[in-house]
Amino acid sequence: MPLLVRTFIKTSLAYLVLSVLVAALLFSKTTAATPVLTLVYYHLFMVGWLTQLVFGVAVWMFPVFSREKPRGNENVGWIIYGFLNLGLLMRVVSEPWHALRPNHVATALMIVSAILQVVAGWLFVWQMWPRVKGPKPPPARSKAA
Amino acid sequence: MPLLSRWFVRTSLIYLCLGFLIGGALLWSRAIGHTGVIWRLLPVHVAWLLFGWMMQLAMGVAYWIMPKSAAPETAERPLTELAWASYASLNLSLLVLALSAAEGHFFGALRPASGALLGLSVLFYAAHLWPRIRAVTQAQGASR
Numbered sequence: 269m270p271l272l273v274r275t276f277i278k279t280s281l282a283y284l285v286l287s288v289l290v291a292a293l294l295f296s297k298t299t300a301a302t303p304v305l306t307l308v309y310y311h312l313f314m315v316g317w318l319t320q321l322v323f324g325v326a327v328w329m330f331p332v333f334s335r336e337k338p339r340g341n342e343n344v345g346w347i348i349y350g351f352l353n354l355g356l357l358m359r360v361v362s363e364p365w366h367a368l369r370p371n372h373v374a375t376a377l378m379i380v381s382a383i384l385q386v387v388a389g390w391l392f393v394w395q396m397w398p399r400v401k402g403p404k405p406p407p408a409r410s411k412a413a
Numbered sequence: 414m415p416l417l418s419r420w421f422v423r424t425s426l427i428y429l430c431l432g433f434l435i436g437g438a439l440l441w442s443r444a445i446g447h448t449g450v451i452w453r454l455l456p457v458h459v460a461w462l463l464f465g466w467m468m469q470l471a472m473g474v475a476y477w478i479m480p481k482s483a484a485p486e487t488a489e490r491p492l493t494e495l496a497w498a499s500y501a502s503l504n505l506s507l508l509v510l511a512l513s514a515a516e517g518h519f520f521g522a523l524r525p526a527s528g529a530l531l532g533l534s535v536l537f538y539a540a541h542l543w544p545r546i547r548a549v550t551q552a553q554g555a556s557r
Contacts, residue, residue: 314462322470331414359440366444378444382437389433393426400422402414 269328272345276324279353283316304367308360315385316356323348323392330399340395348391355384414477417496421473424504428465432458453514464531465507472499472538479545492541499537506530 269277290309294302327345332338339345362377414422435458442451481490490496506527513523 318467322467326470363440363443370446375444379441382440382444385440386433386437389429393430396426397423400414400419400426402416402419 270339270342272339272342272349273324273328276320276327276349279349280317280320280324283312283320283356287312287317301364301368304364308363311356311359315352320352323352326396330396331401333399340399344391344395348388348395351384351388351391355381355388358384415490417493417500418473418477421469421476421500424500425466425469425473428461428469428507432462432466435461450516453516457511457514460510461507464503469503472503475542479542480547480549481545491544495537495541499534499541502530502537503534506534 287309290305290312294305294309299305327339333340358377358381362374362381365371366374366378435454438451439455439458442449476490476496482488506529509523509530510527513520513527
């Protein structure tokens with residue numbers, strides 16, 4: 269399993285643990301922060317765990333891009349990983365902060381977080397699109413044969 | 414990857430693009446305290462990412478990698494019409510759901526139709542895939 273794939277999958281497992289801890293906190297008591305923590309929990313679970321796990325497995329298992337570059341441009345893969353996780357972590361910090369004490373820094377962090385996650389998703393689609401392909405046609409037999 | 418899997422997976426990637434875009438716009442609007450018409454798209458954001466992206470990708474990959482045939486002596490996927498019908502009704506359901514987010518009584522009434530199409534889609538898909546989930550026979554295992 270390549271390093272990029274391992275990093276995606278291990279990070280997704282860390283988010284799974286984190287999201288379940290947040291869920292346990294939500295189950296245990298209701299506070300003023302409950303509505304916004306519920307949103308944080310959804311996104312830790314759906315983006316941090318599930319989407320990231322799917323990204324990692326798709327990079328690993330989909331048909332190869334080419335013989336020379338089986339997984340396409342791996343640097344773009346690392347940018348996707350960085351943008352997705354930075355965007356998600358910024359959201360996890362800024363959204364509750366903004367809900368409890370609205371301020372310009374939290375607003376800016378939320379906007380940057382939104383942009384980073386959208387760009388990560390679009391870069392992933394751009395990377396994977398050419399790898400969604402059918403089987404190679406069998407080589408044509410020469411007439412002499 | 415077979416043709417239908419390519420359709421499922423590529424369509425799921427389009428929903429990923431659109432679902433993330435709507436999600437980004439919602440987060441941005443929350444940051445600036447905007448509570449306008451864009452929040453009507455919240456159910457579309459959730460459904461497009463959950464069913465349009467995640468479920469559709471899983472359906473495409475499962476169609477590709479599950480044992481091909483219902484019976485060891487055949488090499489063709491059975492009941493492919495059902496799988497195509499599932500693809501069509503899933504995507505029609507997601508488009509109808511997006512229409513239902515528009516203002517007006519008529520559009521609001523479309524939401525049950527979207528739910529019914531989604532239900533049909535998963536029924537068609539389960540009916541297609543069910544016979545393909547089987548044990549590998551000894552002869553097949555030995556030939557690997």
